[in-house]
Amino acid sequence: MTRNTATPTPALPEDVRAEIDALRPRYPTAEALVLPALHLAQRASGGWLPPEMIAAVAAHLDLAPAKVAAVVSFYDMFHDRPVGRHRIRLCTNLSCQLRGADELLEVLAEELGTGEGEVTPDGRCSYVQFECLGSCDTAPMMMVDDEYHENLTPDRVRQIVRGLG
Numbered sequence: 001m002t003r004n005t006a007t008p009t010p011a012l013p014e015d016v017r018a019e020i021d022a023l024r025p026r027y028p029t030a031e032a033l034v035l036p037a038l039h040l041a042q043r044a045s046g047g048w049l050p051p052e053m054i055a056a057v058a059a060h061l062d063l064a065p066a067k068v069a070a071v072v073s074f075y076d077m078f079h080d081r082p083v084g085r086h087r088i089r090l091c092t093n094l095s096c097q098l099r100g101a102d103e104l105l106e107v108l109a110e111e112l113g114t115g116e117g118e119v120t121p122d123g124r125c126s127y128v129q130f131e132c133l134g135s136c137d138t139a140p141m142m143m144v145d146d147e148y149h150e151n152l153t154p155d156r157v158r159q160i161v162r163g164l165g
C-alpha cells in the first residue's frame with residue numbers, strides 16, 4: 001500500500017482569497033492577475049512572501065508554483081525573505097562606486113549593525129546593494145523606500161538612517 005506523503009498546499013487567508021477573487025473580472029488571465037495577487041498576499045504576510053504563501057497564490061490561481069516563484073524573484077517589489085519597515089537600496093554600480101559607495105556601504109553596516117539583506121532586531125530597516133538606480137549624475141545615491149537620496153556623504157547617510165522611524 002502506498003501513502004500520499006506530499007505536503008498539502010497551504011490555503012490563502014480568506015480575506016486575501018476574497019480580494020483576489022474580486023479582481024478576477026478585471027484581468028483577462030490568471031497570469032495577468034499574478035502581480036496584484038502577490039501584492040495582496042505580501043501585504044497580508046508582513047511585507048514578504050514565504051514559500052507557503054507563494055504556493056498558496058499559485059494554487060489559488062491554478063498556476064505552476066515555479067511560475068509564480070519566478071515572478072517573485074524577478075521583481076524587486078516582491079520579497080522572498082523578511083525585510084525591514086524601511087528598505088534601503090544603496091547603488092554600488094560604477095558611477096556611485098567611483099564616488100564612494102563602498103564607504104557608504106560600511107556606514108550602513110555600522111549604523112544598522114546588520115549585514116546586507118538582514119533585518120535590524122527592531123524590524124526597522126534592511127539594506128541591499130543595488131545596480132544603477134538611474135541617478136548617476138547625482139552619485140553616490142541610495143533609495144529609502146520610495147525616496148531618492150543623492151550626492152550622499154557618510155555623514156548624510158548616518159543622518160538619514162538615524163531619522164528613520
Ligand code: FES
Binds near residue numbers: 093096097131141
Ligand atoms: S551608478 Fe548609481 S545611480 Fe547609476
